[in-house]
Amino acid sequence: MKPIPGPRPSELRELTRVEDRVTFVYLERCRIHRDDNAITAVDEAGTLYFPAATVAALMLGPGTDISHQAMVVLADAGATVVWVGEEAVRYYAHGRPLSRTSRLLTAQVDAVSNQRSRLAVARRMYEMRFPDDVAESATMQQLRGREGARVKRGYRTAARDAGVEWNGREYRSGDLEASDAANQAVTAATSCLYGVVHAVVVALGCSPGLGFIHTGHDRSFVYDIADLYKMELAVPTAFSVVAQNPADLPSAVRLAMRDRFSETKLMTTIVRDIRGLLGDDVDDRDWDVVELWDGGHNTVAAGRSWIPEDDDLPW
Missing domain, CATH: 3.100.10.20 (CRISPR-associated endonuclease Cas1, N-terminal domain)
Incomplete structure (x- = not known):
């Protein structure tokens, strides 16, 4: 051969x-x-x-x-x-993900397809962002309302700390320059964040489209995970760059975000958080196998014949 x-x-x-x-x-x-x-x-x-x-x-x-x-x-x-x-x-x-196991994807599908487990994951996401403001009895509607108020305050605080004028979030899809400098910077910063989160999500073998809080979009899970870091990382970085008044704002934001990703070891954090949210802490570096489903949670090895010895086959 x-x-x-x-x-x-x-x-x-x-x-x-x-x-x-x-x-x-x-x-x-x-x-x-x-x-x-x-x-x-x-x-x-x-x-x-x-x-x-x-x-x-x-x-x-x-x-x-x-x-x-x-x-x-x-x-x-x-x-x-x-x-x-x-x-x-x-x-x-x-393109192609790094992971060669579907274990995390299976855990994601299991969690998102059951209302109780989906709510539990969504609640953990809110708790990671607002640990002092997530009551066990709060509904999704209440959590969403509290998130909106916290995010609005977060924008104002970050703008004030950077000395930047902020009149609210405005973004027109496909027309970056239609917004003011602060909004342009936030758009550029969050785009970088989405790109990195998307890379980690698919590298781990998860589905970008199966979100727990966001839904109906092919990047719903990306937005879920990116929201964990947006207000603490992307928004302050964007406003600090605007305060410097660079000649090429989007490029300066990209470079600043790259530095922040490195300083905060964001990649390690994203991997840890996704595994924690999906209840998986197994090192998958040695997972490069194909198995066959054997009913329930059982699997058997692939690559061999599984004909029972007592089968009366017609051929």
């Missing part, structure tokens, strides 16, 4: 864990290829090199041209490739 062409696929244990990777790399108006296991990005300024296995999400903006070989090495490394709009403020599509 002829050998399979191309390099040997990496074993899961050889890859860098998602929480240990660089949060994201945003590229636009360049040609992207590979050099061994490194990704190269070429534009008029020169060539940028970075190892594929160290990146959680590669965000491809307008004018990018990526080769088949670059996608091969990124897929093998488990890096999520996300196609985005100008300044990374719109999401279009993403």
Whole structure:
């Protein structure tokens, strides 16, 4: 038999864990290829090199041209490739996840498909954000109302601390410049946050669309998780950049968010929080198996024949 062409696929244990990777790399108006296991990005300024296995999400903006070989090495490394709009403020599509087990996805489906467990996860999300303001007897409607009031105060406080004028959240989809500088910065900051959270969600094998608080959107779970960090991380960072009055506001916000992601070790936090919310604390680096369902919560090994010895088969 002829050998399979191309390099040997990496074993899961050889890859860098998602929480240990660089949060994201945003590229636009360049040609992207590979050099061994490194990704190269070429534009008029020169060539940028970075190892594929160290990146959680590669965000491809307008004018990018990526080769088949670059996608091969990124897929093998488990890096999520996300196609985005100008300044990374719109999401279009993403590539293969890092995880090779469906264990967390199964836990997510189990929790979201039962009203009692879904409410329990949603309540834990609110408790993580507002630990002093979530009564056990509160309904979802009451929790949502309290969240709205807390978020509104959070915007005002962050704007006051940064010395930025704030007249409320205004955002017109597809038209970033229709908003004032503070709203533009918040939009750019939250877009970066959504991109990183989305990368971690799919890297862990979860479904971006199965949310507990948000629903009906293909990124509902992304919004659920991103909300855990938005008011403490994205909004203050956005306002602090606005106060500096940079020439290129969206770019300055992206760079500031990248630094904050690194300083706060956000990737590690997201992985820990998703596993905690879904009740899973098992290290999945060695999970690269396919099993067969055997009824209930039981499984058996795949890759073998399971014909009972006493079956009277017609062939």
